[in-house]
Amino acid sequence: MISVQIPTDITLSEQQAQQYFIKGNYNYAARYYEQAIEVEPEVKTHYWNLGLMLLLQEQEAEAQMIWMLGMAEGEVQQVEQWTVDLLEVLETEAERRETLTDYSVSWAIRQHMREISPTDVNNLLYLIYLAIQLETFTGEELNSLGVIELLQSEKIVDVQLLLQVFESIINFAPLHHSVLEFTEACLGHICEPKSFINILIPATVKIAQSMWEPQIAAHLIKLGLTLEPKNLEILRHLTAFYLKAGDYTQGIETAKLCYSLSTTLLDQTFATHLLQRGLMDAPGYWQEACGVLQEQEDLLKSLIAEHPTNIVAARVLRLFNTNYFAPYLQDDPYKNRQIQNEVAQLCQLNVQEYANEIIQKYKQSNSQKINKSIKIGYLSHCLSRHSVGWLARWLIQHHNHDKFDIHGYFINYKQRNDTLQEWYVHQFNQAYKGGIYSEDIAEQIYQDKIDILIDLDSITLDITCEIMALKPAPVQATWLGWDASGIPTVDYFIADPYVLPDNAQEYYIEKIWRLPQTYIAVDGFEVGVPTLRRDSLDIPNDAVIYLSAQRGFKRHPDTARSQMKIIKEVPNSYFLIKGLADSEAVQKFFMQLAEEEGVECSRLRFVPQDSSEAVHRANLAIADVVLDTFPYNGATTTLETLWMGIPLVTRVGQQFAARNSYTMMMNVGVTEGIAWTDEEYLEWGVRLGKNEALRQQVALKLKASRQTSPLWNGKKFTREMEKAYQQMWQRYIEKK
Structure with a gap:
């Protein structure tokens, strides 16, 4: 037993107790409060503080006994006031612990506060907040603590605390089934909608984009319209969420509402x-x-x-x-x-x-050495199971790490199981798992002293565009993801002799950098087990199967009509149609075209999306001929078609998007199926459908090309890209 000399002056005793308490010596502090109770048993704060000291020593039963002793023999009104006073003492200490980020102790104190006052909604909100900080929050607390019911009952709530808890919940566990109900319950307490909406929008964007749950995001952000029904920012995001979720009717209606409310x-x-x-x-x-x-x-x-x-x-x-x-x-x-x-x-x-200050800072580049490994940064939101991810991997895999220091900058790093994304993470010398803020990613690129930054997204992602506009690297180029962005800070657009016509520099502000043969190459594709069979599709064994596998964006009516004409001209032919789009609208679209062109609708087959990319490639083998789209060709789908040895009919145009299949076919040495006019497209489609020997000849060429074509030589392509990088860097050094 420790002996403590207690001062007889009570004020001095309390001061001593407080000093021991602050130092964390709760045992000594408790003894002072015990002495104070002996001297002044009528002063209730001594009981509250003594109980707190015991609680902090994990003597919970003893603490409760002391508090009950302090309230013994009190009248109802007295006990009510004493309870308020006790809660105030506990609240003060809980808040102090939160300031010190000692969340576990604060949580324990607030649990006792809950036992004393189970319907104190603010304390319950604090408990949820602390559970999130301690990473023990599951979402079930919203129901088990009764928070939602209390919010619905119009209890008086600390609105700032409510917003803080809402932000924590919607970022920590947004997919829990109770979050939507909790969000709805919050609305009745929001006096200033802007503060709530400023939390709601970025959180729902993350849910839709990073977590791939656009339907949940739509449900949540729609609640914001309860506060501001004509908020254009909410309506714009709601439209995007609907479209991402495949709810095209709602998306179109909401977009039209946006337009009707727009005044600028x-x-x-x-x-x-x-x-x-x-x-x-x-x-x-x-x-x-x-x-x-x-x-x-x-x-x-x-x-x-x-x-x-x-x-x-x-x-x-x-x-x-x-x-x-x-x-x-x-x-x-x-x-x-x-x-x-x-x-x-x-x-x-x-x-x-x-962003003038940032841009000026980035202009002061430290990258001036010539005899060193060139630092290459690859920037994209698609380094995952995405078309760009499947195609760029061979370049990343074959890089010469002795001559090049390779960095990867992931925009909106996906919070899901994606084996290809994880593969990329481990291929780079450095991998930055970025979010959705341009400034953060640009600053990392600058701090890493990247020499050449390669944009794989172009205008498919606005964040990428802003990063390129900030110009965190001295040399910047666009490759693969789309056409060029037109952003003045991008120095080069990487192409080849075919994918852009000879006069293309007339309408590009970027310098076109043409690789000698092809702007893309892969070593091949993984192929799974097919799930499509002729008999399950009710197609005869001797029938000719045409296939088109593109998303809705690419299905231009003029090209689709040409495809119908091909089907009409080739007896015993069938047309398989699949791709990401509004399936009901796609069927209606092609059925109407078929009727207009005199094609029996029974010759059309609409097949669903495949379970994986490998299965999709395997299912391509059911086709005798693949019909490409125009004016926006396939790219990944074309490569997959050629790899599977299937004849392709493509219409060549003037823009980059209309020449992807052309450059790929030229690089595998196959000209059969390349059409320069709509008439030629129709002719090639019919000819390949009717001439089985020609199809076999093309298939043999494609099979042989696997051993000889630059399109299937990722290592050689990588050397060409590296040579281009070295020349780009040398030009920069000489110019500087």
């Missing part, structure tokens, strides 16, 4: 872009989509003429890809590139306005 050029442009996206994923709306394209061009031209330089960052981000759909609708590179270049330049000017 910028907002109208954003709404039109979303509307166009919805219309093009549902092929039955293509005629309307063409009209929307013209309206979008007019809006963009007006915006370019207006030349605003005070656009805030969030809206500049959205502006970068507003011309995204033009190549899907028309093969007019002069017009498409001019608008895209001018939009990108307008975005660049605005980035320079709001």
Whole structure:
């Protein structure tokens, strides 16, 4: 037993107790409070503090006994007041512990507060917040603690605390089934909608994009409309979530509502872009989509003429890809590139306005050494199970790490099981698992002193565009993901002799860097076990099967009509159609075309998406001929088709998107199926369908090409890319 000399002066005794308490010597402090109770048994705070000291020593039963002793023989009103006083003492210590980030102790104190006052909603909110900090929160607490019911009963709530807890919950466990109900219960307590909406929007974007749960994101963000029914930012995100979830009807309706509420050029442009996206994923709306394209061009031209330089960052981000759909609708590179270049330049000017300090800092590059490993940074949101991810992996795998220091910058790193994404992480010398904030990723690129930054996204992702506009690396190039972005800070667009015509430099602001043979090469593809069979599709063994496997964006009505004409001309032929889109709209679209062209609808087969990429490739083998799309060709699908040895019919145009299949076929040495006009497309489709010997001849060429073609030589392609990087870097050094 420790002997403590207790001062007789009570005030001094309390001071001594407080000093021991602050130092964490709860045993000594408890003895002082025991002495104080002996001297002043009527002073209830001595009991509350003594119980707290015992609680902090994990003597919970003893603490409760002391508190009960302090309340003994009190009248009802007295006990009520003493309870309030006790809770205040516990609250003060809980808050102090939270300040010290001693969350476990604070949680224990608040659990006792809950036992004393089980309906104190603010204390319950604190318990949830602490559980999240301790990473023990499961979501079930929202029901077990009765928080949702208490919020619904219009209890008085600390709104700032409520917002803090809401933000923690929606970021820590957003997919729990109770979160939607909790969010709805919060709405009745929100007096200032902006603070709530500012939490709701980024959280739901993360749910939709990183967690791949757009339906849940849509349900959550829709609640924000309860507070502000005409909030354009909410409506824009809601539209995007609907479309990502495949709810095209709701997406189109919400996009139209956005447009009807838009009063500025910028907002109208954003709404039109979303509307166009919805219309093009549902092929039955293509005629309307063409009209929307013209309206979008007019809006963009007006915006370019207006030349605003005070656009805030969030809206500049959205502006970068507003011309995204033009190549899907028309093969007019002069017009498409001019608008895209001018939009990108307008975005660049605005980035320079709001991020001038960052841009100036990045201009002071330390990368000036010649005799060193060149640092290459690959920037993308697609380094995963995505078309870009499947194609870029051979370059990354075959890199010479003695000459090149390879860094990977993942945008919106996926929070899900993705084996290809994890493969990429381990291939890079350094891998940065980024989020959705451009400044963070750009700063990391700058700090890593990357020499050449390769953009794999172009305008498919606005975040990538902003990073490239900040120019965190001295040399920047776009490769693979789309066409060039037109952003002035991008130095090069990597192409080859075929994928762009000879005069293409006339309408590109980037310097076109042509590799000697092909701008893409792979060593091959993994092929699974097929799940499609002729008998299960009710197709005769001697029938000719045509296949088109593209997403809705690429199904231009003119090309689809040509495909119907091919089916009509080839007896005993069937057409398999699959791809990501509104399945009901796709069926209606092709059925109508078939009727108009005199093709029996019974010759059409609509097949679902495959369970994996490997199964998709295996199922391609059911086709005798694959019919490509125009004016936006296949890319990954073309490579997969050629790898599987299947004849392809493609229509060649002038823009990059209309020449992907052309360059790939030239690089495997197959010209059979390359059409330069709509008439030739029809002719090749019919000829390959009717001539089995020709199909076999093409298939043999494709099989032989696996041993000789530059398209199937990832290692050689990597050496060509590395040579290009060295030359780009040498030019930069000489210029500097």
